[in-house]
Amino acid sequence: MTVSEDVTAHSTSSHWGTYEVLVRGGTVVGARPDPADPAPSPLYANAPAAQHHATRIARPAVRRRWLDNGPGPDDRRGHPDDEYVEVDWATALDLLAGELERVRREHGNAAIYGGSYGWASAGRFHHSQSQLHRFLNTIGGYTRTANTYSHAAVEVLFPHIVGLPGAYDLLYRPPTWEAIAGHTDLLVTFGGLRVSNTWIASGGRAAHTAEPDMRKAAGRGTRFVSFSPLRDDTLDELDAEWLAAAPGTDTAILLALIHVLFDEGLADESFLDRYTVGADVLRDYVTGASDGVAKTPEWAAGISGVDAATLRDLARRMASGRTLVNVGWSVQRARYGEQPLWAGLALAACLGQIGLPGGGFASGYGSMGNYGGGATPHGLPKLPQGSNPVDSVVPVARVSDTLLRPGEPFDFNGRRLTYPDIRLVYWSGGNPFHHHQDLRRLSRAFGRPETVVVHETHWTSTARHADIVLPSTTTLERDDIAASRGDLRLRVMRRVVPAHGEARDEYAIFTDLARRLGVEKAFTEGRSTAEWLEHIYEEWRAGLAEPVAPFARFWEQGGIDMPARHEATALFGAFRADPRGNPLHTPSGRIELFSETIAGFGYADCPGHPVWLDPWEGADRDPARKWPLVLVANQPKGRLHSQQDMGAHSRSEKIAGRAPLRVHPQDAAARGLSAGDVVRVFNDRGSCLAGVVIEPGIRRGVVQLSTGAWFDPSAPWAASCVHGNPNVLTDDVGTSALSHGCTGQLSRVEVGRFEGELPPVRVFDPPRLVAGEAPDAS
Numbered sequence: 001m002t003v004s005e006d007v008t009a010h011s012t013s014s015h016w017g018t019y020e021v022l023v024r025g026g027t028v029v030g031a032r033p034d035p036a037d038p039a040p041s042p043l044y045a046n047a048p049a050a051q052h053h054a055t056r057i058a059r060p061a062v063r064r065r066w067l068d069n070g071p072g073p074d075d076r077r078g079h080p081d082d083e084y085v086e087v088d089w090a091t092a093l094d095l096l097a098g099e100l101e102r103v104r105r106e107h108g109n110a111a112i113y114g115g116s117y118g119w120a121s122a123g124r125f126h127h128s129q130s131q132l133h134r135f136l137n138t139i140g141g142y143t144r145t146a147n148t149y150s151h152a153a154v155e156v157l158f159p160h161i162v163g164l165p166g167a168y169d170l171l172y173r174p175p176t177w178e179a180i181a182g183h184t185d186l187l188v189t190f191g192g193l194r195v196s197n198t199w200i201a202s203g204g205r206a207a208h209t210a211e212p213d214m215r216k217a218a219g220r221g222t223r224f225v226s227f228s229p230l231r232d233d234t235l236d237e238l239d240a241e242w243l244a245a246a247p248g249t250d251t252a253i254l255l256a257l258i259h260v261l262f263d264e265g266l267a268d269e270s271f272l273d274r275y276t277v278g279a280d281v282l283r284d285y286v287t288g289a290s291d292g293v294a295k296t297p298e299w300a301a302g303i304s305g306v307d308a309a310t311l312r313d314l315a316r317r318m319a320s321g322r323t324l325v326n327v328g329w330s331v332q333r334a335r336y337g338e339q340p341l342w343a344g345l346a347l348a349a350c351l352g353q354i355g356l357p358g359g360g361f362a363s364g365y366g367s368m369g370n371y372g373g374g375a376t377p378h379g380l381p382k383l384p385q386g387s388n389p390v391d392s393v394v395p396v397a398r399v400s401d402t403l404l405r406p407g408e409p410f411d412f413n414g415r416r417l418t419y420p421d422i423r424l425v426y427w428s429g430g431n432p433f434h435h436h437q438d439l440r441r442l443s444r445a446f447g448r449p450e451t452v453v454v455h456e457t458h459w460t461s462t463a464r465h466a467d468i469v470l471p472s473t474t475t476l477e478r479d480d481i482a483a484s485r486g487d488l489r490l491r492v493m494r495r496v497v498p499a500h501g502e503a504r505d506e507y508a509i510f511t512d513l514a515r516r517l518g519v520e521k522a523f524t525e526g527r528s529t530a531e532w533l534e535h536i537y538e539e540w541r542a543g544l545a546e547p548v549a550p551f552a553r554f555w556e557q558g559g560i561d562m563p564a565r566h567e568a569t570a571l572f573g574a575f576r577a578d579p580r581g582n583p584l585h586t587p588s589g590r591i592e593l594f595s596e597t598i599a600g601f602g603y604a605d606c607p608g609h610p611v612w613l614d615p616w617e618g619a620d621r622d623p624a625r626k627w628p629l630v631l632v633a634n635q636p637k638g639r640l641h642s643q644q645d646m647g648a649h650s651r652s653e654k655i656a657g658r659a660p661l662r663v664h665p666q667d668a669a670a671r672g673l674s675a676g677d678v679v680r681v682f683n684d685r686g687s688c689l690a691g692v693v694i695e696p697g698i699r700r701g702v703v704q705l706s707t708g709a710w711f712d713p714s715a716p717w718a719a720s721c722v723h724g725n726p727n728v729l730t731d732d733v734g735t736s737a738l739s740h741g742c743t744g745q746l747s748r749v750e751v752g753r754f755e756g757e758l759p760p761v762r763v764f765d766p767p768r769l770v771a772g773e774a775p776d777a778s
């Protein structure tokens with residue numbers, strides 16, 4: 001569409017939704033929301049600066065030290081002054097193919113760490129991880145990773161206690177917002193309903209519907225209670241009751257609510273008898289019969305800071321109408337993160353409304369844009385990844401342990417596994433130097449392998465830890481198909497600008513590598529990109545019950561509306577209607593409030609029923625140095641994770657170029673801090689700089705620094721990260737031996753004004769690049 005004489009507008013798609021980019025002469029000069037989106041996310045405004053930024057990778061590059069010394073451990077990986085030699089594609093791919101060949105021959109395919117966790121970009125075909133996994137499977141497999149950073153505890157715990165597919169239904173087919181508006185009297189959420197998080201859905205959503213849906217539910221009379229350290233975790237218009245509990249104490253609150261239900265005869269005993277096992281164990285625990293500690297509201301008040309009368313009253317209100325309990329993903333992204341999930345399900349079971357429309361338990365409202373947006377009975381077009389012949393797996397958030405502890409055994413979900421001996425790390429479409437905990441430890445871990453390979457669009461901190469860096473195109477530079485799970489529309493994403501520098505599509509890169517390794521045909525199946533797009537679409541279309549347009553028409557039209565959507569059935573409705581005929585796939589066929597399986601694992605950090613475990617005990621409660629503030633490292637509202645951090649919208653939130661740190665006025669006053677000050681946030685693990693924002697709507701004693709500022713270790717005398725990445729402060733420990741989920745949400749810190757000369761942020765400058773000659777073959 002022509003906007004002015006020389007500017008055209010093009011629709012594109014991203015994890016933060018569809019939007020339009022404005023292009024002049026092959027350059028993105030602007031962006032604007034999709035006019036059809038009822039509540040567009042402001043993140044589109046990051047695209048223009050990011051697309052042509054100085055940190056775009058223009059040519060393949062090889063770390064000087066790796067070129068000179070050959071493969072091997074190197075503690076200098078990630079050093080801000082390291083030099084990269086730019087080489088041509090043939091040279092880079094020859095080097096990489098030779099190295100993959102060597103590692104496979106000398107150490108076997110399990111020595112390749114190929115999990116490559118990360119969000120990459122929207123697009124069903126050029127999806128980085130699918131491309132990488134398909135390629136690695138074609139050459140004999142790799143060490144993969146299990147589960148996600150988002151909600152590993154949900155993924156591992158729920159199959160035990162509600163079975164499969166119940167656990168998937170809980171994640172992907174919860175009550176719709178429409179069902180909530182129609183049936184739910186009270187939605188009690190732990191971890192808020194953060195609107196900025198609903199801007200995101202993996203693969204992008206055709207329209208942002210969560211915020212208008214929340215408003216609609218409020219308008220139809222649904223009341224909201226939000227347990228959260230941040231007031232703005234719920235939209236003002238919801239008029240939610242904000243209960244600013246101490247972070248990490250949700251389980252104590254949930255147990256106290258259960259205590260009231262048992263104590264006052266409000267628990268639905270017939271539901272517990274008919275649909276659950278272990279209610280007696282749970283009762284003995286909350287009343288204190290089994291451990292001498294009654295989990296009363298007074299007990300929980302002492303732990304959480306929410307007063308007992310409020311909790312008692314809330315339990316009664318929950319029992320008096322249709323109630324939905326939501327435990328947001330953030331709450332499980334902390335030590336013992338399985339417990340609030342299990343306790344939340346147990347509370348919903350005691351209320352007896354699981355399986356009723358708009359009632360029961362959920363985990364994900366306010367965490368992702370498509371949660372509650374309805375489900376579709378069919379999947380999405382996708383690139384087949386083949387199968388991995390190597391049986392080597394590690395929990396995704398144990399990446400540093402994997403690299404630092406080869407050969408060491410560890411427990412994981414009832415299995416005893418051993419960390420593989422990784423020689424080559426291959427990452428494409430993720431930024432572990434944004435996403436993982438204790439980044440200084442991760443940096444040491446990345447010093448261990450012999451070779452690190454990264455495909456990236458930009459010189460992220462992860463790319464700067466790599467020996468071989470290959471430039472990938474962005475979504476604006478290639479044709480693709482976009483949609484997220486449960487989406488309303490499958491969209492065409494057309495290429496709108498030429499590739500930056502010599503950047504290439506992942507598919508082209510892997511095709512050339514596969515050719516060098518003698519497996520081109522197996523990788524490509526003889527198809528070009530255009531043929532693959534048509535193929536995956538037609539494969540998908542063939543599986544649909546209703547007819548949709550053939551590929552040519554889909555492409556021509558720019559998209560199709562998604563066929564048949566599921567009837568809004570209640571989650572676990574069939575089980576409720578006939579528990580014998582439709583048992584859950586758990587050992588008992590019921591909801592397990594006590595799990596013999598989990599108890600049998602013998603994990604002190606995740607016993608056989610929900611329990612209160614203090615997340616700080618033995619962790620950050622160093623008696624000698626009590627860190628007084630709890631740091632909440634939640635999702636950034638200015639961008640998706642670390643993506644497009646140099647974009648206009650993301651930068652507009654920074655203070656003196658640093659990530660914003662929100663501080664309660666009294667905590668600020670106690671430290672002599674004012675708005676706009678640059679501070680050092682620190683603990684035993686590291687420190688980062690940040691800019692102060694005074695925020696009355698935060699629980700006292702809590703500070704908030706969202707994730708995703710690009711990790712900048714260029715001035716270690718000032719701070720481990722001068723830009724404000726909270727993962728220099730977080731503890732690299734899993735939720736428990738059950739799921740080993742990410743615990744990055746919470747840590748303990750102190751904050752003080754930064755004194756001295758403020759070091760510049762250097763991470764938005766490219767690294768030292770020199771033009772290379774092809775290395776000699778010797």
Ligand SMILES: Nc1nc2c(c(=O)[nH]1)N[C@H]1C(S)=C(S)[C@@H](COP(=O)(O)OP(=O)(O)OC[C@H]3O[C@@H](n4cnc5c(=O)[nH]c(N)nc54)[C@H](O)[C@@H]3O)O[C@H]1N2
Binds near residue numbers: 121435
């Ligand atoms: N402290 C703390 N840490 C956390 C969390 C937390 O709550 N607290 N949350 C965690 C969660 S839930 C998640 S999901 C993770 C997210 O962590 P990541 O998913 O790793 O973060 P992203 O910044 O999205 O990284 C994606 C990378 O892919 C690159 N990319 C984009 N398109 C392409 C492409 O086409 N090809 C290639 N090769 N690369 C591309 C981008 O430039 C970017 O660097 O962070 C986790 N980390």
Ligand SMILES: Nc1nc2c(c(=O)[nH]1)N[C@H]1C(S)=C(S)[C@@H](COP(=O)(O)OP(=O)(O)OC[C@H]3O[C@@H](n4cnc5c(=O)[nH]c(N)nc54)[C@H](O)[C@@H]3O)O[C@H]1N2
Binds near residue numbers: 192200329639640746
């Ligand atoms: N804009 C934007 N949206 C995103 C993302 C992004 O990077 N940017 N990332 C996406 C991804 S990959 C994921 S997995 C989801 C994650 O979705 P969530 O995990 O739900 O999101 P968070 O923002 O990490 O946390 C939500 C809120 O939980 C509260 N909270 C933290 N700790 C506690 C606690 O102990 N108890 C209680 N009751 N509340 C607590 C915090 O105040 C925080 O704002 O977000 C998605 N949405």
Ligand SMILES: [Mo]
Binds near residue numbers: 149150151
């Ligand atoms: Mo996530």
